[in-house]
Amino acid sequence: MVTEGYLSFHPDPKKPDEALPPNACDAHCHVFGPAATFPFAESSTYVPVDAPKETLFQRHRHLGVGRAVIVQASCHGTDNAAMLDALAAGGDRYRGIAVVADGIAITELEAMHAAGVRGVRFNFVKRLGGGQPLPVYREILKKITPLGWHVVVYFDAEDLEALAPFLREIEVPVVIDHMGRVPVEQGTTSKPFALLSELLGDPRFWVKISCPERLSKTGPPYTDVDPVARALLQQVPDRVLWGTDWPHPNMRSHMPDDGALVDRIMSICATEALRQQVLVDNPARLYWADRE
Ligand code: 0GY
Numbered sequence: 365m366v367t368e369g370y371l372s373f374h375p376d377p378k379k380p381d382e383a384l385p386p387n388a389c390d391a392h393c394h395v396f397g398p399a400a401t402f403p404f405a406e407s408s409t410y411v412p413v414d415a416p417k418e419t420l421f422q423r424h425r426h427l428g429v430g431r432a433v434i435v436q437a438s439c440h441g442t443d444n445a446a447m448l449d450a451l452a453a454g455g456d457r458y459r460g461i462a463v464v465a466d467g468i469a470i471t472e473l474e475a476m477h478a479a480g481v482r483g484v485r486f487n488f489v490k491r492l493g494g495g496q497p498l499p500v501y502r503e504i505l506k507k508i509t510p511l512g513w514h515v516v517v518y519f520d521a522e523d524l525e526a527l528a529p530f531l532r533e534i535e536v537p538v539v540i541d542h543m544g545r546v547p548v549e550q551g552t553t554s555k556p557f558a559l560l561s562e563l564l565g566d567p568r569f570w571v572k573i574s575c576p577e578r579l580s581k582t583g584p585p586y587t588d589v590d591p592v593a594r595a596l597l598q599q600v601p602d603r604v605l606w607g608t609d610w611p612h613p614n615m616r617s618h619m620p621d622d623g624a625l626v627d628r629i630m631s632i633c634a635t636e637a638l639r640q641q642v643l644v645d646n647p648a649r650l651y652w653a654d655r656e
Contacts, residue, residue, distance in 0.1 A: 371619045372413040373423075373611035378623035380427060382630050385639050389431040389647035392541065392574050392607025395420055395450045396439060402449070405441030409493050412439050415611035417450035423610055427626055433651055435516060436463040436485055437613055438492040444476070451480040459651040461485050461516050466496075466503035477511050482651050483539070484508055488519040488527060495519075498530055509536055514570075514650065521545045521556035528559060537568050537650065539605065542575035543596060548588050549581060552595045561599060570603040570650070571596050573642075576628060577612065577620040585624055593632050597642070604642050605650070 396415040397404065404411055424432055432454070434447050444462045451460045460481040464473070473481075484504055488495035495501070505515070514537035519527055521544055531538055544560040551557065563569045573593040576586035597604050606629045608622050633639045 370410060370412060371612075371615050373415060373419075374619050374621050377423070377426065377621045380623050380626035380630065382627075384428040384430075384626060384630070385636075385644055387430040387648070388428065388639075388643040389433065389605075389651070390424060390427075390429045390608045390610070391433045391605040391647045391651075392435050392572055393420060393432055393610045394437045394613065395434055395446050396437070396611060396613070397446060402440065402443075402446035404439045405443060407441050407493055408439040409491060410439060410614055412437075412613050413611070417446075417453055420450065420610060421454065423608075423622060427608075427622055429608075431457045431459075431647065431652070433459045433461060433482075433607070433647070435461040435607075438463075438487055438489075439613065444481075448476070448479050448481075456480075463487065464504060466500040468504070468507065470507060473507055473511060477513075481513075483514040483516055485516040485518065488517065488523060490520065490523075492518075501530075502533075505534060505536070512536075514539060516541060518542070519545070521547060521554075524556050524559045528563065531563065531569075532566070534568070537570060538563075539570040539572065539650070541572050542578060542609075543571060543573055543589075543592055545575075545579065546592055548579050548592055551591050557592065557595075560596075564596070564600050564603065567603070569600075570605060570646075571600065572605045572607055573597060573629070573632070574605075574607040575609050577609075577615065577618075577625070583618065584620065585628060590628075590632060597632065597638070601638065601641055602646060605647055606642055 396412040398414040518541040546556045576589035580586040582588045
């Protein structure tokens with residue numbers, strides 16, 4: 365387990381240059397611990413700095429984020445208690461994505477639904493522990509389908525070709541984290557981008573144009589990632605989500621300023637109509653359909 369070299373979140377992010385639209389959604393953020401209350405999983409490949417719900421809520425107020433989706437990260441394994449605790453405190457403005465074992469009881473999934481969970485995450489990233497055998501995921505899919513949930517998938521770009529047949533099998537919506545982590549040096553001409561774009565040809569697939577800080581080779585303000593983000597936005601404007609990825613687990617080179625990340629997405633979504641679509645309407649359709 366890595367316990368050193370892991371940076372804490374930005375202590376004092378800037379205010380965004382332009383205000384986010386009302387009900388703008390941070391569709392990818394996490395809560396970590398605090399470890400004293402919600403211990404990290406033995407299986408975790410890293411030990412993050414505590415990033416409790418109070419700090420997340422404060423950050424969202426500071427940024428002008430009105431809604432958010434708290435995604436279960438690998439450091440909490442299949443114990444979703446910290447995420448569920450945050451949903452309970454956050455109220456209707458917060459939704460969750462869980463990580464569950466295949467033996468989970470339907471009643472537990474139903475309780476999670478009532479608490480605001482709307483999907484499960486399949487995390488295939490090897491440095492984070494890698495995925496489960498596919499039969500495990502198939503069992504989970506059978507259980508979540510009646511709830512109207514979707515799947516969030518995280519993978520490394522080089523694994524997409526091998527994973528694609530399984531992803532195509534999934535009958536519920538599939539949301540791909542962090543632009544499929546395509547290599548931005550080759551960007552839209554890379555093989556992973558072509559594969560990603562092909563998947564997005566199927567209306568079940570969605571993509572998050574998040575985490576430029578992980579993909580960028582040039583550093584802040586991450587403009588080298590813009591061509592990939594813009595191409596995805598152009599291809600599927602109605603199936604794109606955005607998120608901060610706060611508190612930015614496993615960032616070791618530098619810690620992004622969350623206000624600057626908001627500025628980046630506002631620059632990519634240059635018109636009011638695009639901002640409304642990507643930041644408000646798309647996440648509302650996937651996460652607040654029962655409210656609108
Ligand atoms: C992210 C990215 C990372 C970590 C996790 O589950 C996780 O631990 O998702 C990463 O290290 O790239 O989405 O937060």
